[in-house]
Amino acid sequence: MRTFDPDTLDLRTNYHLMISGIIPRPIALVTTVDKMGKVNLAPFSFYNGFGSNPPIVGFSPAFSGRTGKAKDTLLNIQETKEFTISMVSTPMMDKMVITSKEFERGIDEYVESGFSKRDSEVVRPPGVMESPYILECKLQDIIELGGKPGSGNLILGQIVRFHVSELAFDNEDRISPYKLDAIGRLGLSWYSRVKSGIFEVDQKQRLGFENLPGFILNSSVLTGSHLNKLASIIELPETDQEFMKSIYGQLENELHTLCRKYIDENEMTKAWQVVYVLREMHE
Ligand SMILES: Cc1cc2nc3c(=O)[nH]c(=O)nc-3n(C[C@H](O)[C@H](O)[C@H](O)COP(=O)(O)O)c2cc1C
Known part of the structure; x- marks a missing residue:
């Protein structure tokens, strides 16, 4: 084994050790609104479910490792205390990558990426119409995890509505992972298509x-x-x-x-x- 002591490593190395081994990670495409109602959309893979009674999900927008700035998603949830999570399926991959770009606060990543909005029933933020699995959530708690550049902010939310596409059910009325066709995030530029295997998105070669x-x-x-x-x-x-x-x-x-x-x-x-x-x- 190679052993590493995080206290002796820089932020980047610790980050890479985490994202390379905590895999595969589901991707939450999170929609929020600010207090003026302006919509924001961004993906987060430090994401999971944490309890089912009541149903709780959590994800973590970190402070920027470069500038220490808070992400728009965190600022909006602090303001309006609601969000939706849309699962990322294979046909959504390219647009999802666009939403991860650092757009100015107030820019609607739905417009930038070409995703469509699906009105929610209980919360103000919409979900992503193209997604086969959408959660409407109300904020439960925000736990600051360091307050420094690169530090996480664990956002816990209670699910108040589940929306699952008719097309995701099989003949026996089970939600089928084959039909959901989810994407998971791995280390660096690797992703996994859950139903088939690993693929790579080489961002570096692109013009950008x-x-x-x-x-x-x-x-x-x-x-x-x-x-x-x-x-x-x-x-x-x-x-x-x-x-x-x-x-x-x-x-x-x-x-x-x-x-x-x-x-x-x-x-x-x-x-x-x-x-x-x-x-x-x-x-
Ligand atoms: C697949 C994927 C997963 C990501 N996961 C995270 C994450 O868990 N935490 C985080 O802070 N940023 C994550 N990012 C980067 C954010 O999406 C990016 O910083 C985005 O610009 C934040 O948008 P916002 O400022 O509108 O909230 C991820 C990006 C991608 C492409």
Whole structure:
């Protein structure tokens, strides 16, 4: 065995030791609202159930390891004391990753990611329509776990409604793990598709959202899912002057729509040529 004493290690190493061995972790896609009613959505895998009478769940938004700042989810729950948890199934993977980006407080990650809202019955925050399993929860307690950068804040909530998709039940009316098709989080960039096995999301190779131009990030035509496809490119395509010439002269809004069409058709090289033309317009 290799043995490690957490007191002698830095925050990053302790974090990696935890996320690599406490696996697989379920992913709670947590919706909250602030006191003005603005919606926030983010994933958390330090998450589990802790009792069934009454039914209690817990998850832990940590203070940022870099800045020490509290996450929007924690601030909203402190303000409004309610949340929903939507389970992440395989078709939700790409959009879930978008919701984990550090958007400004008040930005609605449903809009950024392309997820749809499902109204709740008891609490104000909606659930994620695309999820087959949604919990409505009322805050029970917040336990601060250190108050330092990287420290957790254990949020315990009482489940006040369960919502389970009809499609998740098998012929004998059991909730089937095959039908739920959940994703679990492992260490680093590994995930597991519960019903089949491990896969890797290599974030490092991607271009990344941070390298998309501002006029694309702020486009009112492209959804988060379109942005994700643009940001997923590993190497920028070369400019194709002939093609670019063929679309010169179009209005900016028309170019955004054209870019969207090419992304929908998986014509990423063409979609990028449209971005290059837009870039020239913004120079
Ligand atoms: C699969 C996954 C699991 C995550 N689990 C956690 C977690 O348990 N605790 C945490 O603080 N951040 C976790 N994160 C990072 C947060 O989702 C991220 O910091 C997000 O921007 C927080 O959003 P908010 O500020 O809107 O609350 C996770 C990210 C992903 C992709």
